[in-house]
Amino acid sequence: MVLHEKGTDFEAREVDLQNKSEEFLEASPTGKVPVILVDGDSLYESNVVNQYLDEVFEEPRLLPEDPKTRAYARIWMAQADDNFYPQVFISTMGRERGFSEERISAAKEGLRGTLSRLEERLAGREYLADVFSLADIAHAGNFVRLRELDEAGDLSLADYPNVAAWMERVEGRRSFKAAG
Ligand SMILES: N[C@@H](CCC(=O)N[C@@H](CS)C(=O)NCC(=O)O)C(=O)O
Structure with missing residues (x-):
């Protein structure tokens, strides 16, 4: 992306x-x-x-100019790496990769907490660091699997309307479609 x-x-x-x-x-x-x-x-x-x-590659800038907003972008990039990615991965691929049922359940439970924090962060914001940034991109790679969990009934994105609207915004970008 x-x-x-x-x-x-x-x-x-x-x-x-x-x-x-x-x-x-x-x-x-x-x-x-x-x-x-x-x-x-x-x-x-x-x-x-x-x-x-x-x-x-200087343009377009994908981290906010303001140092504090940029710090928040990095906070959410770290959160994608530490929580969102492993939770989505283990929730969807855990069985195939030999994770225990307890670990898979814990990942799904953790993911619900992560989605709640994203939901709160995205209230009144279009993107995690106000403008589209690397923080959104850090999450976007897992949207396809997150939708699989929604379709399988493991979670409901309808419970997280700010997250669902944000996903649509990110998925609507040409770079998301091009990255496939
Ligand atoms: N924190 C790393 C995670 C990288 C990662 O786990 N990549 C997965 C695919 S999404 C992988 O290559 N797995 C292969 C393996 O672990 O053997 C990053 O963000 O680059």
Whole structure:
């Protein structure tokens, strides 16, 4: 999404995470995606990569100018990494990946708490840090799986109207559609 927002040319390579190639493992020290190669050096951790890209490609800026608002963007980026992503992942993929039923239930319970905090944050705001930013992008990668949980009846997005409206706003962006 960041690269599409910036409108820069890039080559995306899909990775089979069940069957990681030597080439991928050489590029990704953690064996995880995303990873980008810059002059042969690997940069990884999505929030770090996204901030790097935001600094290198200047327009449009994807972190707010005001230092306090920017700090809030980073708070929500950290929350996506620490809570939202693992909770959505374990809730949807946990069984397939061998997580215990207790762990899966705890993830679903935790996710409801995370959604409540997002709901509160988004009251009267279009985006997590007021303007569209890396904080929204940090969550967007999990929207497809979150919708799967809604469709399966594991949670109801109708209970979180601010979150649902925010998701639609983010999903409506060209960069979201282009990122597929
Ligand atoms: N905190 C990391 C998480 C990266 C991560 O867990 N990526 C998953 C896919 S979304 C992955 O590559 N999993 C493969 C594996 O763990 O073997 C980030 O934001 O980049």
